[in-house]
Amino acid sequence: MSEVAHYHPSQLNLGLKGADIDVELQVAIPASTLGAFARQVERRKKSASGGDWAELSAAFRAAIQRVLDDDLKEPTDRELRDAARWARERGLAIPLDAICYRGALRSFVDSIKRRG
Secondary structure, eight states: OOOOOOOOOEEEEEEEEOSSOEEEEEEEEOHHHHHHHHHHHHHHHHSTTSSOOHHHHHHHHHHHHHHSOGGGSOOOHHHHHHHHHHHHHHTOOOOHHHHHOHHHHHHHHHHHHHHO
16 A cells, blocks of 8 residues: 655745734745745846846735735725715815725725715
8 A cells, every 4th residue: 555645835024014014924835845945046046137136025915915905905096986976076185094904995985975
């Protein structure tokens, strides 16, 4: 009787630091993917561009945006245009939070609609 190999994922530790965030994430990742990523990093470092990380940055940005709660995502262009039109018609300024966060913009628009 042969033994079945058990899958044990490798771990990638990511440190994310910014003005308002400092978090360490442990990401379970297959060893083969982690090895491929390590090779990709080395290739980037040795490339003529000297380590252009724009594509990786864009991928991280997209991944972060995907996991945000809906109210914390950026408003769509259409939502901003509609809110700007309604605010302009009533002589109001759109609050900064409403420009940054979909939930805050929806609350602002709801308050405009309630006022009539």
